[in-house]
Each structure stands twice: as structure tokens, then as C-alpha cells.
Amino acid sequence: MDQDQPDWNLLRAFEATAQEGSLSAAxxxxxxxxxxxxxxxAALEDRLALMLFERNGRYLHLTDAGRELLPHVQDMGDAANRLSLSASGQQSDLAGLVRITASEVASxxxxxxxxxxLRLRAPQIIAEVVAGDDIRNLMTREADIALRHxxxxxxxxxxxxxxxxxGYFYxxxxxxxxxxxxETLADLAEHDWIGMGDLKRVLEYMFSLNLPITEDNFRVRTESGLVAWEMCKTGLGIIPMDETVAAGTPGLEKILPDELVVTFPLWLVAHREVHTNPRIRLVYDLLGEALG
Structure with missing residues (x-):
């Protein structure tokens, strides 16, 4: 391999390690x-004559050179994924059902x-969305693919x-x-909140954000995230929400956006069979491309 024709396997190893932060996870x-x-x-670093990672205990951190290289490698990966998805979507053996589970709001x-x-790329695949805020069991194949936090x-x-x-509070x-x-966190104690899911866990989370609210602040409650969001849209109180979801809803305002910002991971999960089942792999890769 020379520097003008890098080995994609080495670049893929670099990208995965950069994203996961450890060799074991990658x-x-x-x-x-x-x-x-x-x-x-090590082979990639040797070929490029660059140090791409610094080790800190069990974790790896990108060097300046690694940070500069990463977006270019990610662009290559995105292009390779698009090519693979486009080609595999034309295969005649991709007919069948794929179940996707996600929260009600995400669904x-x-x-x-x-x-x-997906309908345009692989019309022979039947997609079933299992909408719910509980965690479906992929091990017993209640779903093939899950979106989880x-x-x-x-x-x-x-x-x-x-x-x-x-996410923000709206x-x-x-x-x-x-x-x-x-105007302050203390002011939030005087407002109505919409309860969503397990109220005890919600209160614990609010406490971690130093929000001075109690069970009495939750004047309406529901187990459904989608119903809670509709309650917010009708003016029943305050609720946290993914900013991309809220951006599509007019008439909403962020509450103390400089102080109350919530970040949360989005994991794409599947059984290991995803590597051998072409239709599940196609949907898995498409979700990763669209949401990544």
C-alpha cells in the first residue's frame, strides 16, 4: 500500500476505533x-508516518493528525455505504419482513x-415498526433492529x-x-410539567439537572411519549424533546436553552444475524446512514 492508495480495511479500523474510543469496543x-x-x-500509522492515537489508560484519543484525517475517512465510508446499499437493494433475494422497534416519538x-x-431502494422488503417506549427483546426476535438510547x-x-x-425543554x-x-431554574417550580413514563425515574433525572420540581408539578401524566408530546402541543405544560422533532412543530419555545440542554446517545442495535441476513443488513445500514 502507498499513501495515494490506502487500504480501506486499515482506514475502516481507524474510523471504528476513533468512534468507539477503545480497541476492544472497535x-x-x-x-x-x-x-x-x-x-x-499500527500498519496505517506506519504507512502514513503519522501517530493517529494517544493512549490514556484503556482509552484512545485522537491526535491532531487523527482528527484531521477522520472526516475524510468518514466521507469515504459514507460513499462506500451508499454504493453498497444501492447495489444490495437491487438483489432479488431481499424479499421478506424486517421488524424495527423504536420509541413512539422516533417511530x-x-x-x-x-x-x-427503503421503499424506493428495496420495494420487496416489508417493514414493520414496533412502536413503544419499552425495550423490545432482540434475543427472542420480537424485533430485528432496535433504536435505543x-x-x-x-x-x-x-x-x-x-x-x-x-434536546431542550419546550x-x-x-x-x-x-x-x-x-428566567431562572427556580422559576420552573411554579410551572406545570407533563409526566412521561416512569415518574420516579423522571424525577431522579430532573434532580440531576438541579431542577426544583416535585411530583406535584406533573399535572398530567401518561406512559406514552407520543401522547405526552401532543399534550405539550396543546399547552398543558413543559416537556423535554429531541430538537429535531421539536423543530418541525410551530408555536413552541425553548425553556432556558442556555442552561437546559440535554444530550443523549442513539444506538442502532441488532442481533449478530444482521451480518448474514441481507435484508436485515440493508435496513440496518440504511438506518445508520439516515440517522448517523
Missing amino acids: ARRLGLTQPTLSRQI AHMLPPILQS VRPEQPNLIARLIAERK ATTGYLDKRGRP
């Missing part, structure tokens, strides 16, 4: 042994345009971190005109 993602991955990284606001793209621990599942998403302009716009 090796699991690529289906390699850790020593093999380590040799690939309603994120998946429809992706499923439209936590990384699974089961060894037979593969998980890919595809995005770090950002209320309608009408609600804020009536109740006043909070």
Missing part, C-alpha cells in the same frame, strides 16, 4: 480480535421518511453508536404567555 463492532485491530492501526417523527427511502449488554447483540442527539407560546417565561 474490535467487537468490526468482528475482529483486538490484536488484529491493533496491528491494523412517528424519524422513521417514516427513512421507510420511504442505552447500549445493550447482551453478547449476541451488536450495537453501533450512530449519533449524539440534543412549552407552547400560548402557555408561556399565560404563565410567564422562566
Whole structure:
């Protein structure tokens, strides 16, 4: 290999390690042994005559050279994925059902345009969306692919971190005109909140953000994330939401956006069979491309 014609396997090893932050996690993602991955990284650094990572305990951090190289490698990976998806979508053996599970909000606001793209690329695939805020069990095949905000621990599942998403707290302009716009965190104790899911866990999370609210602030409650969002849109109170979802809804305002910013991971999860089932792999890669 020369510097003008890099080996894609080495570049893929570099990209996975940069995203995962450790050799062990990157090796699991690529289906390699850790020593093999380590040799690939060393080979790339040797060929480029650059040090791409610095080791800090069990974790690896990109050097300045590594940070400069990463976006170019990611562009190459995106192009390769698009080529693979386009080609595999034409295969005649891709007929069949693929079940995708995601939260109600993600199912309603994120998946429809992706499923439209899937219909164009592989019309013989039938996509079933299992919408729910509970965690479906991929091990027993209640679903083939899951979108989750936590990384699974089961060894037979593969998980890919595809995005770090950002959220804010929202209320309608009408609600804020009536109740006043909070100027400090303390002001939030005087407002109505919409309860979503397990109230105890919600309160623990609010406490971690130093929000001075109690169970009494949650004047309406529901187990459904989608219903809670509709409650917010009608002016019933304040709720946190992914900023991309909220951006498509007029008449909403962010609450203390400089202080209350929530970041959360988005994991794409599947059983290891994704590597051998072409239709599941196609949908898995398409979701990663669209949401990553």
C-alpha cells in the first residue's frame, strides 16, 4: 500500500476505533480480535508516518493528525455505504419482513421518511415498526433492529453508536404567555410539567439537572411519549424533546436553552444475524446512514 492508495480495511479500523474510543469496543463492532485491530492501526500509522492515537489508560484519543484525517475517512465510508446499499437493494433475494422497534416519538417523527427511502431502494422488503417506549427483546426476535438510547449488554447483540442527539425543554407560546417565561431554574417550580413514563425515574433525572420540581408539578401524566408530546402541543405544560422533532412543530419555545440542554446517545442495535441476513443488513445500514 502507498499513501495515494490506502487500504480501506486499515482506514475502516481507524474510523471504528476513533468512534468507539477503545480497541476492544472497535474490535467487537468490526468482528475482529483486538490484536488484529491493533496491528491494523499500527500498519496505517506506519504507512502514513503519522501517530493517529494517544493512549490514556484503556482509552484512545485522537491526535491532531487523527482528527484531521477522520472526516475524510468518514466521507469515504459514507460513499462506500451508499454504493453498497444501492447495489444490495437491487438483489432479488431481499424479499421478506424486517421488524424495527423504536420509541413512539422516533417511530412517528424519524422513521417514516427513512421507510420511504427503503421503499424506493428495496420495494420487496416489508417493514414493520414496533412502536413503544419499552425495550423490545432482540434475543427472542420480537424485533430485528432496535433504536435505543442505552447500549445493550447482551453478547449476541451488536450495537453501533450512530449519533449524539440534543434536546431542550419546550412549552407552547400560548402557555408561556399565560404563565410567564422562566428566567431562572427556580422559576420552573411554579410551572406545570407533563409526566412521561416512569415518574420516579423522571424525577431522579430532573434532580440531576438541579431542577426544583416535585411530583406535584406533573399535572398530567401518561406512559406514552407520543401522547405526552401532543399534550405539550396543546399547552398543558413543559416537556423535554429531541430538537429535531421539536423543530418541525410551530408555536413552541425553548425553556432556558442556555442552561437546559440535554444530550443523549442513539444506538442502532441488532442481533449478530444482521451480518448474514441481507435484508436485515440493508435496513440496518440504511438506518445508520439516515440517522448517523
